[in-house]
Amino acid sequence: MQAGSRDLERAAEALASRLPEPLGVYARLAYNYRWAWDPDGPDVFRDLDPERWEKVAENPVKQLQEASTAGLSAAAQNPELLARVAAVEERVNADLNRPPHDGPASTERPIAYFSAEYGFHGSFPIYSGGLGALAGDILKEASDRAWPLVAVGLLYRHGYFRQRIDNRGWQHEYWVDTDPDRLPAALVTDDAGKPITICVHIGTEEVVAQIWRTNVGRVPLYLLDAERPENNESARWITSRLYIGDEDTRLAQYMLLGIGGVRALEAMAIEPSIVHLNEGHAAFASLELAKREYSGQGSLGPALDVARQRTVFTTHTPVPAGNDTYPAHQVESVLEHMAGTLGVNASEVIRLGRTNPEEEAEPFGVTQFALRTSRAANGVARRHGEVAREMWNAMWPDKAVDDVPITHVTNGVHIPTWLGRPMWALLNQHLGEDWLDRATDPATWAPVEDIPAQELWAVRTQQRAELIEYVRHRAVVDRLARDESRPYAEAAAAFDPDVLTVGFARRLATYKRLNLLLQDVERAIRVVGSDRPIQVLLAGKAHPRDDAGKSLVQGLFSMKHAPGFAGRVAYLDDYDLRMAAHLVRGCDVWINLPRPPLEASGTSGMKNVMNGGLQLSVLDGWWAEGYDGDNGWALPGDVDPDHGAQDARHAHELFRLLEEEVAPEFYTAGEDGIPKNWVTRIRRSLRTLGPEFGAGRMLEDYEKKVYGK
Numbered sequence: 001m002q003a004g005s006r007d008l009e010r011a012a013e014a015l016a017s018r019l020p021e022p023l024g025v026y027a028r029l030a031y032n033y034r035w036a037w038d039p040d041g042p043d044v045f046r047d048l049d050p051e052r053w054e055k056v057a058e059n060p061v062k063q064l065q066e067a068s069t070a071g072l073s074a075a076a077q078n079p080e081l082l083a084r085v086a087a088v089e090e091r092v093n094a095d096l097n098r099p100p101h102d103g104p105a106s107t108e109r110p111i112a113y114f115s116a117e118y119g120f121h122g123s124f125p126i127y128s129g130g131l132g133a134l135a136g137d138i139l140k141e142a143s144d145r146a147w148p149l150v151a152v153g154l155l156y157r158h159g160y161f162r163q164r165i166d167n168r169g170w171q172h173e174y175w176v177d178t179d180p181d182r183l184p185a186a187l188v189t190d191d192a193g194k195p196i197t198i199c200v201h202i203g204t205e206e207v208v209a210q211i212w213r214t215n216v217g218r219v220p221l222y223l224l225d226a227e228r229p230e231n232n233e234s235a236r237w238i239t240s241r242l243y244i245g246d247e248d249t250r251l252a253q254y255m256l257l258g259i260g261g262v263r264a265l266e267a268m269a270i271e272p273s274i275v276h277l278n279e280g281h282a283a284f285a286s287l288e289l290a291k292r293e294y295s296g297q298g299s300l301g302p303a304l305d306v307a308r309q310r311t312v313f314t315t316h317t318p319v320p321a322g323n324d325t326y327p328a329h330q331v332e333s334v335l336e337h338m339a340g341t342l343g344v345n346a347s348e349v350i351r352l353g354r355t356n357p358e359e360e361a362e363p364f365g366v367t368q369f370a371l372r373t374s375r376a377a378n379g380v381a382r383r384h385g386e387v388a389r390e391m392w393n394a395m396w397p398d399k400a401v402d403d404v405p406i407t408h409v410t411n412g413v414h415i416p417t418w419l420g421r422p423m424w425a426l427l428n429q430h431l432g433e434d435w436l437d438r439a440t441d442p443a444t445w446a447p448v449e450d451i452p453a454q455e456l457w458a459v460r461t462q463q464r465a466e467l468i469e470y471v472r473h474r475a476v477v478d479r480l481a482r483d484e485s486r487p488y489a490e491a492a493a494a495f496d497p498d499v500l501t502v503g504f505a506r507r508l509a510t511y512k513r514l515n516l517l518l519q520d521v522e523r524a525i526r527v528v529g530s531d532r533p534i535q536v537l538l539a540g541k542a543h544p545r546d547d548a549g550k551s552l553v554q555g556l557f558s559m560k561h562a563p564g565f566a567g568r569v570a571y572l573d574d575y576d577l578r579m580a581a582h583l584v585r586g587c588d589v590w591i592n593l594p595r596p597p598l599e600a601s602g603t604s605g606m607k608n609v610m611n612g613g614l615q616l617s618v619l620d621g622w623w624a625e626g627y628d629g630d631n632g633w634a635l636p637g638d639v640d641p642d643h644g645a646q647d648a649r650h651a652h653e654l655f656r657l658l659e660e661e662v663a664p665e666f667y668t669a670g671e672d673g674i675p676k677n678w679v680t681r682i683r684r685s686l687r688t689l690g691p692e693f694g695a696g697r698m699l700e701d702y703e704k705k706v707y708g709k
């Protein structure tokens with residue numbers, strides 16, 4: 001019996017006892033997110049009370065806790081709904097009860113996956129963006145493959161910031177409290193029913209943490225939480241906000257995640273065979289693993305070598321600023337006690353976090369530390385692997401760039417999570433019911449060529465229409481909340497389900513170059529309003545301290561009163577997993593304009609591909625290996641130190657493609673109203689990219705290239 005599973009069962013039973021008896025099944029489903037990627041799972045929860053489902057942000061526990069008595073008793077007497085939810089439970093249980101597949105580890109010695117953020121569902125706000133979405137997709141795919149994997153993270157009481165844009169386009173941040181008792185989570189307790197706690201010395205403080213468990217299918221996710229009576233306010237603040245600004249607190253988070261995470265596993269009698277660090281945030285895990293091997297005499301080196309044999313590391317950031325560094329003295333004071341317990345000098349540890357260990361002035365970098373203390377490391381796309389080898393070559397001065405020990409595993413997305421229902425049904429019909437089990441085989445996708453154009457186009461039209469309905473509602477509400485005039489707000493009703501819809505949604509960092517859309521304002525106005533119109537949906541958050549990122553949105557807002565814009569261009573506030581699902585399902589074209597070579601991978605475009613969307617992107621990140629000349633459109637991926645000239649060139653080419661290739665192909669329809677060439681391109685995109693960019697292929701690569709070595 002795995003730690004915390006009884007606690008989750010008890011929570012489900014307690015919830016069931018407050019529901020009409022026939023609805024007990026809902027309470028059992030609610031405490032494992034496996035329903036979220038069942039084809040009917042989200043709908044059976046929504047259909048209990050569709051309006052409340054929106055209000056509770058699709059949180060299944062809240063939906064059941066807050067549903068009206070009248071609504072619940074109606075549901076309890078609705079045989080059709082009860083039959084559907086019973087079918088969901090049957091499928092979920094069949095999946096959870098399959099025997100484990102050992103794969104790269106074993107049930108006795110599982111893989112322990114460490115990540116500072118997890119984005120597995122919109123109702124569980126412990127993620128910021130791509131890194132978390134990837135971690136969530138990995139957990140789900142590991143569950144689908146019945147891999148023995150447990151996950152470790154932090155339970156942030158205020159999550160990541162929420163975004164509100166004002167009517168001048170400036171971003172404001174706010175935080176919302178998370179009450180874990182209203183999440184599908186339970187405190188892990190011991191046999192006596194007391195919470196299991198661990199303790200980590202951070203600086204001068206003894207920080208105590210308790211452990212929550214939530215289930216992502218077959219994968220238990222354990223989340224450390226410093227909200228304990230033993231802790232003072234500052235210690236409790238360690239698990240307040242994801243990517244907290246204050247550096248001391250941030251380092252304390254990393255200590256708690258890495259060192260505390262390993263201790264938590266030990267306290268729950270889980271002994272991992274592989275510790276997988278998703279980014280450098282959890283890198284201190286190696287210290288704790290080494291501690292067990294250390295005699296207390298002499299150098300820590302041999303003990304770290306033993307720890308290294310278990311540890312693998314994935315780096316995600318080719319942008320230097322994304323690789324956290326801290327002044328040596330700061331790390332020293334945080335680590336002091338840990339080093340003291342180990343019997344080594346903190347400076348021995350700090351040296352491992354420097355590119356040049358002897359360079360006293362060099363700060364401590366978590367990426368360098370993780371690279372030095374793991375046996376295998378990888379970037380997240382082929383090109384990113386090359387960039388990472390070059391970027392970290394100085395750590396291996398004797399090696400040629402190509403021999404730097406960093407490989408790559410290109411990211412992939414969990415297909416059933418991102419697939420719209422209409423597209424899912426279409427693929428079931430044409431690829432065979434069990435196609436998801438064979439999704440990494442190119443032969444599985446071959447029948448895409450035979451899907452009648454009419455059917456494929458009908459699905460695209462339906463998914464676009466669903467998105468536009470969402471946008472019409474969201475854009476009006478966002479604009480009213482910005483205190484815009486009513487006519488401007490209501491102009492969002494002009495968004496049109498039959499107009500070519502392009503999406504640009506991602507973190508607002510300057511290297512993502514939203515500004516390319518603003519390079520030639522008159523041309524942008526022409527493109528949007530032409531007789532082959534394009535509507536543009538934008539979303540994304542800037543880092544709270546990144547004023548340059550924030551000013552990109554301001555630049556965009558300066559165009560908002562241009563003729564025709566109000567009903568064709570919308571900036572949607574507060575980009576998150578739920579909004580991403582709407583956008584990637586509905587958009588016809590997904591645009592990504594990173595400055596090469598700074599895009600590690602990108603995954604939102606893959607989500608869009610699975611739904612029959614087409615990519616128009618710079619040949620960087622995953623698209624550099626995905627594009628084949630006919631399955632989308634590309635901008636050159638060359639590196640140019642003259643950023644101004646490159647931006648001008650790329651903006652020109654972007655508009656040229658939209659005007660001369662994308663829009664004409666979309667709007668050139670035959671007698672039957674179907675744009676034949678567009679549909680051909682979708683088929684090609686699905687057939688070539690479907691087998692390559694799902695999470696299944698990613699996990700197979702991890703097994704072969706990283707875990708298995």
Ligand SMILES: *Cc1c(COP(=O)(O)O)cnc(C)c1O
Pocket residue numbers: 128129130131133505506507575576577580581601602603604605607
């Ligand atoms: C998939 C996803 C991302 C990743 O976006 P990229 O810019 O393509 O890397 C970020 N945020 C959310 C909410 C996502 O769902």
